[in-house]
Amino acid sequence: MYLCPPGTIAQLVEQRTENPCVPGSNPGSTTRRPLHEWSFFMPLHQATTWALRPPRLSRFATVLKQSMTQNQNKQNLPSVSLANFLPNSTQSGEVSKSRGFVLCDEAFQTLLPAHNYKELLLKLPVHWIRAGEHCKSIEKAQEVWRWLEASRADRFDTIIIIGGGTVMDLGAFVASTYKRGVKFILIPTTLLGMVDASIGGKNGINFNGVKNSIGSFNKPTDVAVDVEWLKTLPPKELLNGWMELTKHALISNAVLWDDLQNKSPYDESIDWNRIVERGTEIKQHIVDSDFHEQGERKLLNFGHTVGHALESLAAREGQALDHGFAVGIGMIASLYWSAQSVDEISKQNSILEAAVTLKSLLKTNENCDTWNWCIQGRPQQLWHFMLKDKKNQASTVLDIRLLEIGSAEWDCPLTQIDFENIWNRAF
Ligand SMILES: NC(=O)c1ccc[n+]([C@@H]2O[C@H](COP(=O)([O-])OP(=O)(O)OC[C@H]3O[C@@H](n4cnc5c(N)ncnc54)[C@H](O)[C@@H]3O)[C@@H](O)[C@H]2O)c1
Numbered sequence: 001m002y003l004c005p006p007g008t009i010a011q012l013v014e015q016r017t018e019n020p021c022v023p024g025s026n027p028g029s030t031t032r033r034p035l036h037e038w039s040f041f042m043p044l045h046q047a048t049t050w051a052l053r054p055p056r057l058s059r060f061a062t063v064l065k066q067s068m069t070q071n072q073n074k075q076n077l078p079s080v081s082l083a084n085f086l087p088n089s090t091q092s093g094e095v096s097k098s099r100g101f102v103l104c105d106e107a108f109q110t111l112l113p114a115h116n117y118k119e120l121l122l123k124l125p126v127h128w129i130r131a132g133e134h135c136k137s138i139e140k141a142q143e144v145w146r147w148l149e150a151s152r153a154d155r156f157d158t159i160i161i162i163g164g165g166t167v168m169d170l171g172a173f174v175a176s177t178y179k180r181g182v183k184f185i186l187i188p189t190t191l192l193g194m195v196d197a198s199i200g201g202k203n204g205i206n207f208n209g210v211k212n213s214i215g216s217f218n219k220p221t222d223v224a225v226d227v228e229w230l231k232t233l234p235p236k237e238l239l240n241g242w243m244e245l246t247k248h249a250l251i252s253n254a255v256l257w258d259d260l261q262n263k264s265p266y267d268e269s270i271d272w273n274r275i276v277e278r279g280t281e282i283k284q285h286i287v288d289s290d291f292h293e294q295g296e297r298k299l300l301n302f303g304h305t306v307g308h309a310l311e312s313l314a315a316r317e318g319q320a321l322d323h324g325f326a327v328g329i330g331m332i333a334s335l336y337w338s339a340q341s342v343d344e345i346s347k348q349n350s351i352l353e354a355a356v357t358l359k360s361l362l363k364t365n366e367n368c369d370t371w372n373w374c375i376q377g378r379p380q381q382l383w384h385f386m387l388k389d390k391k392n393q394a395s396t397v398l399d400i401r402l403l404e405i406g407s408a409e410w411d412c413p414l415t416q417i418d419f420e421n422i423w424n425r426a427f
Contacts, residue, residue, distance in 0.1 A: 105163030165197030172203030191241025195279030240324020254406030303331030
């Protein structure tokens with residue numbers, strides 16, 4: 001059984017009594033539980049691991065995958081043996097062609113990694129990365145390239161990336177460019193990483209104050225999702241991932257939205273295996289139909305034009321702001337925009353109800369400062385960054401709008417006046 005890090009318990013035991021972001025609001029109804037009471041502190045036999053459709057499997061990944069499949073649903077999962085992939089030693093005695101090099105979120109120097117991956121961290125060369133937007137930089141990429149070169153990693157080797165969206169975005173970018181591209185495997189450790197960042201082959205770093213402005217499309221050799229990592233994930237990171245899950249549902253799956261709408265990421269009844277699987281399926285389906293984001297894939301940017309603008313502004317002002325939270329704020333604005341563009345009253349109402357649901361998740365005691373920072377009269381400043389968005393064409397801001405819950409359209413022109421009006425109505 002995993003031990004809960006003390007800091008996380010302290011955050012969790014705070015009870016939500018009223019919402020200080022809304023003076024005079026009624027006491028909130030959501031009560032947080034200590035982490036050890038959560039249902040997703042599941043016994044290991046329930047922590048199913050699955051790997052997403054690999055485009056091409058390296059020998060390394062194949063064995064990793066076989067091992068994980070064999071281990072599924074067993075009470076005592078043996079750790080995956082990676083000895084085969086250590087230099088010059090394979091089970092059959094031949095010289096291994098693909099050695100593994102691990103890039104890992106440094107949080108796992110102290111947190112316990114998911115059971116199947118302990119051995120990987122012990123036996124392969126590891127370069128630790130401090131997670132966060134700051135690691136998505138050219139300086140950090142250079143540091144990793146230097147480490148790979150010093151470790152004599154060659155173009156047949158495999159980089160195994162363990163972490164959330166930031167470590168994966170950096171690692172996949174480095175792997176896609178080192179020696180003109182080497183194989184890489186993603187092992188997401190955050191909810192956001194599982195349902196979003198690990199799927200779809202996008203990687204990138206931030207440049208000149210603009211999010212994800214340098215990067216590429218390049219599929220990983222394999223992705224290994226294991227909800228056991230969520231056991232140590234702090235609640236605010238669950239909320240960030242929940243926002244991307246919500247986005248998947250709002251743009252393309254009304255049934256999933258019905259399910260999520262009445263839940264919160266802190267509910268003890270959540271079946272993480274099922275929810276994560278549904279979330280990954282939605283994203284995988286969209287990506288499969290439009291890998292290079294010429295059309296339908298743009299839907300996945302719902303809430304992101306404003307979200308990325310908020311993140312860029314936050315970086316400029318030295319304000320801490322998580323990607324998932326920023327996307328949540330962006331989705332609220334986009335939901336108001338969508339509601340005003342839809343004729344049918346019932347559709348309008350359900351879209352506005354979705355905005356209310358998102359507000360209730362974001363506007364909490366814990367997030368009060370972040371919420372207030374985000375909404376305090378800044379549409380003009382945000383517009384400055386929205387004009388630099390990658391989806392724009394001919395200086396026109398093109399964004400995503402819902403037609404109804406579960407269906408959306410892309411490339412919808414948004415004017416500055418419209419945006420300011422929507423923002424003022426939403427917040
Ligand atoms: N490439 C894509 O398609 C794509 C899609 C969506 C988001 N993203 C990117 O993902 C990034 C956000 O990712 P994120 O929210 O995972 O952030 P993150 O990688 O910064 O992780 C958030 C925090 O959780 C910690 N953490 C990670 N796993 C943990 C675990 N199992 N237990 C305890 N703590 C853990 C990290 O150390 C970090 O402090 C953004 O930069 C965003 O642009 C990329």
